[in-house]
Amino acid sequence: MALQSINSDSPLANLVKQKRAFVEIQDLYELLGVPRDATQDAIRASYFSLAKLLHPDVVARQADNLLQQEAAVVFKAISGAYGILSDRRRRSEYDRLHADGFAPVEDRTKxxxxxxxxxxxxxxxxxxxxxxxxxxxxxxxxxxxxxxxxxxxxxxxxxxxxxxxxxxxxxxxxxxxxxxxxxxxxxxxxxxxxxxxxxxxxxxxxxxxxxxxxxxxxxxxxxxxxxxxxxxxxxxxxxxxxxxxxxxxxxxxxxxxxxxx
Missing domain, CATH: 1.25.40.10 (Tetratricopeptide repeat domain)
Structure with missing residues (x-):
């Protein structure tokens, strides 16, 4: 799904726009807002904090249809990110595959x-x-x-x-x-x-x-x-x-x- 334009400047809209960008480049750590050496406890805490803000029932009470759609994409993505990073084997595989996947934009482009x-x-x-x-x-x-x-x-x-x-x-x-x-x-x-x-x-x-x-x-x-x-x-x-x-x-x-x- 392509990134759509969200005009609202509300805290929720800004959070969705920020996380949506990380969905596009599939950076799971940035998506959850944790460093790459984060502990399992830190990953779990960050996920639940984001889930409370972006759960569809919560968003539906304070956002228009467009923001709800984008928030749903982000919510699904952070749930998937948590599923990977909370599993030691899957996290290790993700880290291996993306060992240099978060290099500067110029290097990544090359x-x-x-x-x-x-x-x-x-x-x-x-x-x-x-x-x-x-x-x-x-x-x-x-x-x-x-x-x-x-x-x-x-x-x-x-x-x-x-x-x-x-x-x-x-x-x-x-x-x-x-x-x-x-x-x-x-x-x-x-x-x-x-x-x-x-x-x-x-x-x-x-x-x-x-x-x-x-x-x-x-x-x-x-x-x-x-x-x-x-x-x-x-x-x-x-x-x-x-x-x-x-x-x-x-x-x-x-x-x-x-x-x-």
Whole structure:
């Protein structure tokens, strides 16, 4: 339920407005008005004190409908908060989950943005598996916007753009290269998956030497990197195939020229 505007300046209205804000951020300690190291007795006393003020029967005698509705939300919330904080196991679990959940607003905002970025990145990865590259592109762009310091998101965005055929080929390849190179720089060339992603760009561009150098770097960091091992084998097969083709052409030419080996 969204926080509604309460115009009254009565003590009850001010109390409801104050506690309603803590309902929104789910801070149970502030909701009950006790410190985080409060004893069980202090928690119980604070709860009953608030319950006497905010009980629906009490509020109904001194408030309009809007204030009654908001007070009901707060009353339900403080009852739930008491149920958790008065139970040692549930309180311990709540404290564990919110160990840093009451940091300054700026820190909390950064953490929330990073968490949201992770969700978009995960969704983008699932879309990549389904070859839904345009949708994956949009998800990774959002992840990078929310967490611009994550090299893996930038690399994944580069791959999504590179495969997004709804974009013109030339511009999309240039933008893909930009993101892939940014990711490599940001990761300080220390993440094999990011180096491998850039190697795939050079593969599509037909720049074999650049691709081979990046594959070598990838395997130096992780000699069991499956993708890099596969690409190295393909390059070797292609190289052998070119040699075999050259030998076949040479033999044919020698034959038609009447030369004997």
């Amino acid at each position: 953490r929330d943005a990073a968490s949201e970025a992770k969700i978009f990145a995960h969704k983008g990865s699932l879309l990549m598996d389904r070859r839904a590259y345009a949708e994956a592109d949009a998800c990774f762009r959002k992840a990078v916007e929310l967490d611009p310091t994550n090299a893996s998101y930038q690399s994944d965005l580069g791959l999504a753009i590179m495969n997004n055929e709804t974009l013109p080929l030339g511009p999309r390849m240039e933008e893909a290269k930009t993101w892939l190179e940014k990711a490599v720089e940001l990761s300080k060339r220390e993440k094999p998956d990011i180096l491998f992603a850039l190697s795939q760009y050079f593969k599509l561009k037909g720049e074999t030497n650049a691709q081979r150098r990046l594959l070598t770097e990838t395997l130096r960091l992780n000699n069991r990197h499956i993708g890099a091992q596969r690409e190295v084998r393909l390059l070797a097969m292609r190289s052998r195939g070119q040699v075999d083709l050259f030998e076949s052409i040479k033999k044919w030419f020698d034959k038609v020229s009447g030369k004997k080996k």
